[in-house]
Amino acid sequence: VVLGIGDDAAVTRLAAGHDLVTAADALVAGVHFPRNMPARAVGHRCLAVNLSDLAAMAAEPLWATLILALPRARGDWLGEFSRGLFALADAFGTALVGGDTVRGPLTVSVTIHGRVRAGRFVTRSGARPGDAVYVTGHPGDAVAGRLLLRERRASRGGAPLRRRFLYPLPRVREGLALAGVASSMIDVSDGLHADAGKLLAASDCGAELDVAALPLSTSLIGYAGLAGARECALTGGDDYELLFTVPAGREARLRRLTGRWSCPVTRLGMISARPGLRWVLEEHPFSFRDRTFRHFG
Amino acid sequence: VVLGIGDDAAVTRLAAGHDLVTAADALVAGVHFPRNMPARAVGHRCLAVNLSDLAAMAAEPLWATLILALPRARGDWLGEFSRGLFALADAFGTALVGGDTVRGPLTVSVTIHGRVRAGRFVTRSGARPGDAVYVTGHPGDAVAGRLLLRERRASRGGAPLRRRFLYPLPRVREGLALAGVASSMIDVSDGLHADAGKLLAASDCGAELDVAALPLSTSLIGYAGLAGARECALTGGDDYELLFTVPAGREARLRRLTGRWSCPVTRLGMISARPGLRWVLEEHPFSFRDRTFRHFG
Numbered sequence: 001v002v003l004g005i006g007d008d009a010a011v012t013r014l015a016a017g018h019d020l021v022t023a024a025d026a027l028v029a030g031v032h033f034p035r036n037m038p039a040r041a042v043g044h045r046c047l048a049v050n051l052s053d054l055a056a057m058a059a060e061p062l063w064a065t066l067i068l069a070l071p072r073a074r075g076d077w078l079g080e081f082s083r084g085l086f087a088l089a090d091a092f093g094t095a096l097v098g099g100d101t102v103r104g105p106l107t108v109s110v111t112i113h114g115r116v117r118a119g120r121f122v123t124r125s126g127a128r129p130g131d132a133v134y135v136t137g138h139p140g141d142a143v144a145g146r147l148l149l150r151e152r153r154a155s156r157g158g159a160p161l162r163r164r165f166l167y168p169l170p171r172v173r174e175g176l177a178l179a180g181v182a183s184s185m186i187d188v189s190d191g192l193h194a195d196a197g198k199l200l201a202a203s204d205c206g207a208e209l210d211v212a213a214l215p216l217s218t219s220l221i222g223y224a225g226l227a228g229a230r231e232c233a234l235t236g237g238d239d240y241e242l243l244f245t246v247p248a249g250r251e252a253r254l255r256r257l258t259g260r261w262s263c264p265v266t267r268l269g270m271i272s273a274r275p276g277l278r279w280v281l282e283e284h285p286f287s288f289r290d291r292t293f294r295h296f297g
Numbered sequence: 298v299v300l301g302i303g304d305d306a307a308v309t310r311l312a313a314g315h316d317l318v319t320a321a322d323a324l325v326a327g328v329h330f331p332r333n334m335p336a337r338a339v340g341h342r343c344l345a346v347n348l349s350d351l352a353a354m355a356a357e358p359l360w361a362t363l364i365l366a367l368p369r370a371r372g373d374w375l376g377e378f379s380r381g382l383f384a385l386a387d388a389f390g391t392a393l394v395g396g397d398t399v400r401g402p403l404t405v406s407v408t409i410h411g412r413v414r415a416g417r418f419v420t421r422s423g424a425r426p427g428d429a430v431y432v433t434g435h436p437g438d439a440v441a442g443r444l445l446l447r448e449r450r451a452s453r454g455g456a457p458l459r460r461r462f463l464y465p466l467p468r469v470r471e472g473l474a475l476a477g478v479a480s481s482m483i484d485v486s487d488g489l490h491a492d493a494g495k496l497l498a499a500s501d502c503g504a505e506l507d508v509a510a511l512p513l514s515t516s517l518i519g520y521a522g523l524a525g526a527r528e529c530a531l532t533g534g535d536d537y538e539l540l541f542t543v544p545a546g547r548e549a550r551l552r553r554l555t556g557r558w559s560c561p562v563t564r565l566g567m568i569s570a571r572p573g574l575r576w577v578l579e580e581h582p583f584s585f586r587d588r589t590f591r592h593f594g
Contacts (some may be wrong), residue, residue: 003418
């Protein structure tokens with residue numbers, strides 16, 4: 001960062017031999033998060049979703065700009081919002097270099113910039129038949145946490161689920177480590193099924209994935225039962241996990257990498273030339289409801 | 298642009314020896330522009346205000362990301378919005394590399410990236426006593442255009458004023474040319490008086506500026522009279538002109554540059570060591586009302 005907040009624009013310098021990676025994601029209250037979400041969680045979330053986009057490109061985060069629309073200036077809200085934002089920014093070495101605060105309905109727009117060694121970024125479109133499909137973490141926990149918060153239910157064992165919804169941890173280090181290993185990658189924000197579909201469409205191939213392999217947390221099964229947990233994992237969304245593919249020849253390298261990670265990594269199945277995404281349970285096609293959890297009204 | 302819209306993030310590459318310049322500005326309907334503003338003008342404006350920020354740093358625009366919050370998908374509105382946005386983007390060689398469209402109250406957030414040769418950016422803080430103060434274009438026209446639109450008055454000669462409000466042309470080429478010439482620079486978005494005050498505060502000095510020198514357009518004087526035109530120029534805002542300072546030794550270079558420009562450049566006065574901004578008319582202090590035009594309800 002050569003020149004930070006305070007002038008007409010920020011000035012930054014990128015080391016030679018790197019590409020700049022830019023992502024932009026906005027969160028609107030009542031659309032992308034509940035209106036009553038704690039300010040600290042909103043601050044965390046607006047950066048987390050953008051860090052997750054960079055992670056899915058195998059990029060290292062550097063700087064972010066923030067545009068915050070607020071109905072009215074509220075010092076206490078802003079203080080908590082900043083606390084959530086800067087805690088995560090500090091954790092991942094991301095500098096806030098500029099932005100704008102405007103009056104308007106609560107909307108948080110972040111543009112984030114990262115770097116990757118020239119040409120080493122990982123796209124959605126590189127999956128090839130025979131590649132294995134992996135996912136990080138425990139998809140489904142976040143949506144269960146969201147439902148718990150809405151129900152205001154003080155369930156036993158619900159705290160980890162609520163935390164996974166309010167404070168998702170983007171897989172930045174994991175994404176970076178996957179440069180040169182993953183053939184394709186996407187972050188899971190709309191649900192495993194929907195986002196796997198996008199990766200397959202971009203890569204122009206299909207996949208067979210095993211429902212029994214889904215890494216369901218015990219908290220999730222405790223909350224939703226096995227069938228409900230599977231639905232949450234497949235269609236819930238807000239996970240901010242990484243879904244990626246690895247060519248057969250690199251799976252041993254992946255295992256060496258992931259041995260050091262703090263989050264689980266699970267092999268779900270294989271990429272095939274036959275188009276379409278097929279979920280399979282004990283060799284039978286698996287069908288599930290899409291409960292379209294995507295509403296925060 | 299190495300990888301454009303469609304993946305988790307965009308990838309771009311910057312030529313060696315350059316700094317990256319980033320600006321972020323959001324426009325909220327009813328706050329930063331009238332709710333009934335034509336969609337094409339909204340598309341133009343969201344990029345123009347950001348291009349103006351880059352211009353004020355003497356940076357060359359490269360890429361932008363857009364986050365658009367819309368109450369509901371409306372193809373006709375989006376078509377006109379895109380038309381306004383891309384016409385300006387094309388005019389200044391700016392690529393739209395990514396973004397997000399979300400449901401929400403009409404808000405347009407643009408983050409723009411440009412480049413400048415390493416260290417050659419121009420800040421607000423470089424003005425020194427003895428520097429001359431200049432402004433481009435005809436400040437005040439834009440606010441008069443806005444008032445005309447609100448009054449729905451079909452005044453004679455009002456078309457240029459309305460156009461200056463709806464389709465401001467950021468001074469990108471002029472800003473670029475001022476690298477190495479201007480000692481400080483800011484874009485005029487909140488009004489000449491307010492923005493000159495910001496530049497002086499950042500530079501820790503003062504100025505005496507001549508009200509008689511204000512480059513008032515004949516359209517503006519026709520609309521508001523001489524006294525009203527001066528108020529519009531000093532406090533109106535939405536001009537997106539450049540206000541800059543030039544050391545005495547570089548004024549001849551400036552004159553050679555501006556001889557080729559299509560917009561007027563006017564010398565308003567001098568920077569002084571004595572703090573404060575003093576407007577002077579025929580050697581007397583000039584006082585004016587700040588009518589605070591900043592309301593779009």
